[in-house]
Amino acid sequence: MSQALALMPFGELTEQDIVTVRETIAKDCNDSQFRLFMGIAKASGANPILQEIHPSVFQGKLTVQFGIDFHVRKAKETEGYLGYDVQLVHDNDTFKMHQEKAEDGRYYAVIEEHSWGFPRGKVVGGYAIAYKEGYAPFTVVMDVEEVEHFKRSQIGMQKTMWTNYFNDMFKKHMTRRALKAAFGLRFDDVEPGETTPPAYEAPQRKDITAEVEEMAPERKQEQQPKEDDEAAKLKKARLEMKKKFEQLGISQPEEMAAFIEQHAKPKGDKPSLAEITGLLKIMHMHIAEKQELATENDELN
Template structure:
């Protein structure tokens, strides 16, 4: 680690604290990513030593996550904070709820009954309630199916945490949502590609040969010039989406295509590229949701 990084000032953190962060939670960051991460931590007031914020590098792309402890601390600093509750619902529990309409016309959820014995069975859902003085309790209710995809995450640590510590991760996920909504917490998980140093963002490749599968019906007939233009636009969009996913090497692109799509001919058609764009959009959305919900078990 360079001397400049080691001596970077950061609130109450000592030089040794910064070295510890660099060698532990930020060990996968390069120097530019580490500088960016520490800058975001300082600007937000989140302490990486207390696990309030941590970086994640996936396929060369940096994402910054705010931990549950930071959400709780910021909520406590908000006027009117009265605490929160979070519970899991199991398939042998008795659980009933309904909605009521507040005076301002907005609806809110009311838990009528939640009782249980043992064995409780598998987790089928859960809820988190945030309490704020002068307001109806804000309740987040989720079915377990809404978070099952985290167990299939391509991010190694996220998949491990959600598989091995599912109940705790599910509780934290719901708590974060409830606190952010009830107390207007504006910070969120960050993918700082636009504000990062040039050395951080992976460069786009100029030549990428698309290999895709047919994912939709044939397009309507159109004149040749218009189809050529659309083909070029679709290929350009494909390049951007691969870069957004952090997939920039030819070998990675071919591996992705081999796993998710196979063209019928030697040259892809406009329909085939359009089909691949849909697959890329789906994985980009999943990656963004995963990044926004990833937190550490503390």
């Protein structure tokens, strides 16, 4: 590590702290990536020594993730913060809840009763409640089936973490959701310079042979699009799909075809813009899961 990196100023971090970060959680970063990571950490106020922020390098690209401790601290810094609670519901628990209508006309969840004894049985759900002065408690309630897909993830380590530490991972997942929504936390785990795609929309079936041919490095380049807005958007979407395949570590045409067939099940001879957009959102979800895994893995270590 260069002397310039070792002496880079960073708020309350000492020179030795920076060396420690460089040699531990940032050991896979090159010098430029390390500078960028530390710059993001400084700008956001997240302390890497306290595991509030973590760098991850995949396929030569830097991704930055924010840990659960940072979510909690930022929520505490928000005006009106009154704390939070998170609980798992087991199949032997007594659990009742209902909705009530606030003065502004919006509904919110109310936990009527949650009591338990032992043995509690398997986890069947859970909830996280964020409390903010002047507002009804914000409650995230989730059935266990909503997170079971993490245990079936194609990302090996993610599957391992959610299988071996399911209760901890489930509670952190719900807590993040509650805090982000209740206190307007806007930071996200995305690559520097990227934007977060819109919400998921289910794609439809299409023939992906031609699409894979166009994305493969050794294949012919894409034909020039028609001089209209729709064609320009379609070309941009195809390039974005290729980029996301690289982020997922999928480079072979056969692997691309298998991924598209499994997750999009498209139809038609040539994919429409709407169909590609739907697949891009699914790919973003897979990338986000991979990034979240890196953060949660650090938190459990």
